[in-house]
Amino acid sequence: xxxTRTEIIEKLKEIIxxxxxxxxxxxxxxxxxxxxxxxxSVGMLYISIAVEESFGIRFDAVGVSDFVTVxxxxxxxxxxxx
Amino acid sequence: MxxxxxxxxxxxxxxxxxxSICHYGIYDSDDEVIQFGxxxxxxxxxxxxxxxxxxxxxxxxxxxxxxxxxxxxxxxLKKNSPRKAIELARSxxxxxxYNLLHNNxxxxxxECVLGKxxxxxxxxxREQWRNRxxxxxxxxxxxxxxxxSEVYPKARAEELKRTTHAQLHKQQYWVWKLLEEGIRQTxxxxxxxxxxxxxxxxxxxxxxxxxxxxxxEDWVAAAVSNRPVGIDMEPIGSAExxxxxxxxxxxLCEEEERFSRQIDPQQLLALWxxxxxxxxxxxxxxxxPSKISxxxxxxxxxxxxxxxxxxxxxxxxxxxxxxxxxxxSVRNYSSKEWDIE
Numbered sequence: 001x002x003x004t005r006t007e008i009i010e011k012l013k014e015i016i017x018x019x020x021x022x023x024x025x026x027x028x029x030x031x032x033x034x035x036x037x038x039x040x041s042v043g044m045l046y047i048s049i050a051v052e053e054s055f056g057i058r059f060d061a062v063g064v065s066d067f068v069t070v071x072x073x074x075x076x077x078x079x080x081x082x
Numbered sequence: 083m084x085x086x087x088x089x090x091x092x093x094x095x096x097x098x099x100x101x102s103i104c105h106y107g108i109y110d111s112d113d114e115v116i117q118f119g120x121x122x123x124x125x126x127x128x129x130x131x132x133x134x135x136x137x138x139x140x141x142x143x144x145x146x147x148x149x150x151x152x153x154x155x156x157x158x159l160k161k162n163s164p165r166k167a168i169e170l171a172r173s174x175x176x177x178x179x180y181n182l183l184h185n186n187x188x189x190x191x192x193e194c195v196l197g198k199x200x201x202x203x204x205x206x207x208r209e210q211w212r213n214r215x216x217x218x219x220x221x222x223x224x225x226x227x228x229x230x231s232e233v234y235p236k237a238r239a240e241e242l243k244r245t246t247h248a249q250l251h252k253q254q255y256w257v258w259k260l261l262e263e264g265i266r267q268t269x270x271x272x273x274x275x276x277x278x279x280x281x282x283x284x285x286x287x288x289x290x291x292x293x294x295x296x297x298x299e300d301w302v303a304a305a306v307s308n309r310p311v312g313i314d315m316e317p318i319g320s321a322e323x324x325x326x327x328x329x330x331x332x333x334l335c336e337e338e339e340r341f342s343r344q345i346d347p348q349q350l351l352a353l354w355x356x357x358x359x360x361x362x363x364x365x366x367x368x369x370x371p372s373k374i375s376x377x378x379x380x381x382x383x384x385x386x387x388x389x390x391x392x393x394x395x396x397x398x399x400x401x402x403x404x405x406x407x408x409x410x411s412v413r414n415y416s417s418k419e420w421d422i423e
Contacts, residue, residue: 045103046207051111059184
């Protein structure tokens with residue numbers, strides 16, 4: 001499934017909005033997932049699972065601290081979709 | 083299986099709660115608990131550094147309460163013996179391959195005890211994601227073409243053939259095609275994999291999802307959801323020219339009486355769409371507008387960019403998303419909330 005970077009970010013915003021509605025407006029590529037968007041480790045688990053389900057990808061050896069910013073996550077998803 | 087803060091025996095699956103997550107291990111003795119990586123108290127290690135290792139019960143617990151898995155009788159028949167569980171755990175000491183989602187400490191512990199990977203925490207989150215409230219509404223302007231392809235199911239196709247009014251036929255055809263696209267976009271399902279049925283009150287239903295359709299002039303809309311939903315829309319321009327003073331007394335209920343004192347055509351049109359959408363969400367056989375409150379909480383009215391008034395009735399309106407389909411691609415569709423007060 002090919003998606004543009006903009007489409008990936010829009011879908012990610014929806015995921016983050018579900019996980020933490022108050023942070024939905026703060027989602028931009030430079031935002032740090034833990035520090036700026038306030039996600040805990042369980043929140044990262046939720047986002048990771050939601051990303052797998054939404055994009056139809058599977059995370060490889062993923063740790064909580066692997067994705068510092070939204071950009072890191074978008075880059076990973078983009079790479080997986082290619 | 084349940085978790086209980088009780089004493090441990092060799093081969094037991096144990097866990098300790100750290101904040102909102104749990105860390106799992108296999109107990110052999112107070113000096114030897116086998117775990118996949120240390121408990122993430124200070125920080126999560128990078129996955130490539132995580133190894134199956136041995137620790138003491140005191141280090142494993144670090145002051146938190148240890149819980150031991152308590153198996154049902156039938157589960158005990160299926161699980162490995164304590165000796166086998168410990169053998170399996172020990173055979174993995176030093177191995178890596180950690181993955182937060184697919185190969186974590188819980189997967190490891192279950193694999194040792196039950197012989198297969200399982201993670202209740204992961205399953206619970208997946209279930210929560212799959213059951214999250216979904217409400218996507220798709221809009222489409224009727225295309226110029228007069229070519230119509232087959233629709234599914236057959237009963238709907240036959241219903242369409244019986245519609246002789248050209249404009250109505252076009253609306254009914256395209257709203258169904260829009261529904262098909264909406265289902266594909268929202269759930270990734272094909273119409274052929276679903277079962278549709280027309281109820282006695284004329285409403286179409288589906289076995290795996292909820293939907294609601296509406297059409298007006300040259301626009302159609304389809305809402306798809308995993309919860310009951312009803313939608314309706316009307317062009318704002320159609321508010322003028324109707325005898326609202328006479329209609330008001332027929333359609334308004336007691337709590338809406340104030341709207342009849344000073345007739346505002348657009349406001350009454352909005353109330354009408356709200357009542358229709360509430361009716362469509364319900365299983366009621368007859369539409370009786372004066373018996374439906376347009377002021378209930380589970381209603382929202384929006385003014386769309388095509389100058390239509392659109393109302394939706396659903397449980398979790400906060401998740402509503404609007405899109406427009408042009409036959410090829412989907413884009414976000416903008417709107418602003420209509421102040422019903």
